[in-house]
Amino acid sequence: MKVCVVGSGGREHALALALGRSADVVVTPGNPGMPAVTSEGWQITVTDAPPEAVDADLVVVGPEQPLVDGLADRLRAMDRLVFGPGVDGALLEGSKGFMKDLLAEACVPTARYGTFDTLVEATAFLRELPGPWVVKTDGLAGGKGVLVTDSIGEAEADIAAKLSGSSFGDAGRKVVVEEALAGPECSLLALCDGKRVVPLAPAQDFKRVADGDDGPNTGGMGAYSPVPVADERLVDRMLDEAVEPLLGVLRRRGIDYRGVLYAGLILTDDGPKVLEYNVRFGDPETQVVLPRLDEDLTGLLAEAATGRLRTEPRWRRDACVCVVLASEGYPISSRTGELIEGLEAAGDHEGVTVLHAGTRLDDEGRIVTAGGRVIDVSALAPSIHEARERAYLAIRDVSWPGMHYRTDIAAAAASTSAPTVANSSMRFEQARPFS
Secondary structure, eight states: EEEEEEESSSSHHHHHHHHHHTSSSEEEOEEETOEEEESSSSEEEEOOOOOOGGSSSSEEOOOOHHHHHHHHHHHTTTTOOOESSHHHHHHHHOOOOHHHHHHHHHHHBOOEEEEEEEHHHHHHHHHHHHEEEEEEEEEEETTTTTTEEEHHHHHHHHHHHHHTTTTTTTSSSEEEEEEEEOEEEEEEEEEESSSOEEOOOOOOOOOEOOOOOOOOOOOOOOEEETTOOHHHHHHHHHHIIHHHHHHHHHHTTOOOOOOEEEEEEETTTEEEEEEESSSSTTTTTTHGGGGGGGGGGHHHHHHHHHOOOOOOOOOOSEEEEEEEEOTTTTTTOOOOBBOOOHHHHTTTSTTEEEEEEEEEEEEEOOOOSSEEEEEEEEESSSSSSHHHHHHOOOOTBBTTTTOOOOOOOOOOHTTTTTOOOOOHHHHTTTTTOOO
């Protein structure tokens, strides 16, 4: 079997490696760290050909932008097997206002919110909320269009900048203003085949750029799995309250959702509440969830794409921790073209995989920085504590001018006894239509 993965980042690198356990993989456009022969003997290659021109048995779309732009629809019109929602389903991520309205329709617990395209109405609603406050671009902003603040002046200035188009262009000309919620966050990725849903192992990511959850939001500075607080009972509750009702609304609207639904939740004192939905694999959650999957990912995604999801995912007992290495200035700006050293040495550490997120080859064939998030160092080990130690030990070998990363990824979880994530057989066998 041959699988085409669309994308070029760390998420797509992790997808290619997982799919490469049971299939040949071609990634478009890919990056220079991806080409390989897997230990199972399958080949991972890259191409600059568009997805429509790649001959493959299954297409897996990584980033959200191609989905919002209708790539899955175009490929299905060519009779291609695709894992990823069409434009109608992708609007869940393409418009935060649309997503929040669907949450209300599905009676899914979430923060109090309002969607606005005028400064007067947005600031008036903002002042009705007790604070802290959250201001989001309605459109796609690469995970960076969210402000969380306890300063009403900062929130008002952010609304004005977004609505004017000065901060995020057209993506910010409509904003979602909402109350901030308190509690630990949890990411739950679920595979959907249009009728049924099955969860993957939960993960927790770190959005803020600096230690202690300080600084601006990013696309994600690291993640770990399993999540100690997210036992099987909590996963069932998140499915019952946050995933299946939303998918039921999509189905009633005639939206055949085949792909992954990423539910970003916050575990409040009143129970799980949805912060956001994404319509693709999370980044960097994918980098810690897929290494723990003791199952044929190719088969799982093909089943979902064909509308016949029936395989029960199994999970390794190992924990996984991923730390993102970023360019100088990220997330405000990104300094590129810096020579990266030590990647091979880092990958030689036990349990460590080095994933390329934002790299390219320079004129001399050397790997240099080419984005904000540049390298993901992912480590497997019997415990979160050991996985964390392996990741940070390997990071010592990697360097380039201006490289920065968080030093506290999974620190709190490493001191907690993490339960083994159970298989999802009971939940899967009881899975019901969304309507």
